[in-house]
Amino acid sequence: MKKTFVSNKDESVRMFKSDFLESLSRIHFSVPLIIFLPVVFYFLHKSYAVNSLSVLHILVLFIGGIIAWTLTEYLLHRFVFHFHPQTEFGKRIHFVFHGVHHDYPNDSRRLVMVPGASIPLAFLFYFTFYFCLGSIYTAPFFAGFVAGYLFYDTTHYALHHWNFKSKFWITLKNHHMIHHYKDSENGFGVSSKIWDHAFKTMYKKNDSPKQQI
Numbered sequence: 001m002k003k004t005f006v007s008n009k010d011e012s013v014r015m016f017k018s019d020f021l022e023s024l025s026r027i028h029f030s031v032p033l034i035i036f037l038p039v040v041f042y043f044l045h046k047s048y049a050v051n052s053l054s055v056l057h058i059l060v061l062f063i064g065g066i067i068a069w070t071l072t073e074y075l076l077h078r079f080v081f082h083f084h085p086q087t088e089f090g091k092r093i094h095f096v097f098h099g100v101h102h103d104y105p106n107d108s109r110r111l112v113m114v115p116g117a118s119i120p121l122a123f124l125f126y127f128t129f130y131f132c133l134g135s136i137y138t139a140p141f142f143a144g145f146v147a148g149y150l151f152y153d154t155t156h157y158a159l160h161h162w163n164f165k166s167k168f169w170i171t172l173k174n175h176h177m178i179h180h181y182k183d184s185e186n187g188f189g190v191s192s193k194i195w196d197h198a199f200k201t202m203y204k205k206n207d208s209p210k211q212q213i
Contacts, residue, residue: 004181005105010161012107015096024116025096026109029157035115036122036146043143051136058140065144072125072145073152074195078188105180106160112153122146152191159190178203 006013016022047058081098085091091099097117101110113121125145129138158164159173172193179187186201187193196202 004102004184006103008106010106010108012100012104012110015100024114027112027114028109029112029154031115032112032118032150032153035119036150039122040143040147040150043139043146047136047140047143051139053136053140061137061140062144062147065141065146066148066151068141069145069148069152070189070192071195073148073190073192074188074199077190078199078201082184082188102180102184108157108161111157111160118149148191155191175203 012026014022015025044058044062047053047061048055053061081094083094085094095103101107104110126138126142129142129145133141155172156176158169159176164170164173172191175187175193175196176190183203186203187196188201189196193202
């Protein structure tokens, strides 16, 4: 089988000549939690205390936001992160955003989305939901969406660096490892396999990860 990575160690390659930009490309996995957990609690509080939504309305919209994230995660991973540009500039951008992760899959400092990308995207999605749902319903929906993102980012780090005993987590880890080490054109779900089933991007039944992780 063709080798699909450069290094399987907790190491990576320098991406920028600027020390400042290079420092922004590496973060600890806890940084998204520190930034976005307060956002989740703020919008949940706003939903109940300011917008006076019922607990049932908040719960339904919150779960809807989580589901919306799982679809967003799948679509971004499949069609953006795995888009194959033809120009040298496009290839460079692809490498910065996702190619480096496939070359150095266990680099612990490049496993979660950096704030320079996640914060602008958060604003983009918030105002999209605001336009579609209005301010009142956007609050719990966006809280669920962000919570789904945090679960994805934390799960992604865990799948690469934590050992599991639970069958659920082992199955999810194997699903992601096959994507890295055997079939990168399938298995785009990280925190969930739902959309891989729905869009028929599951692996062949006899696929299994071959590399030590």
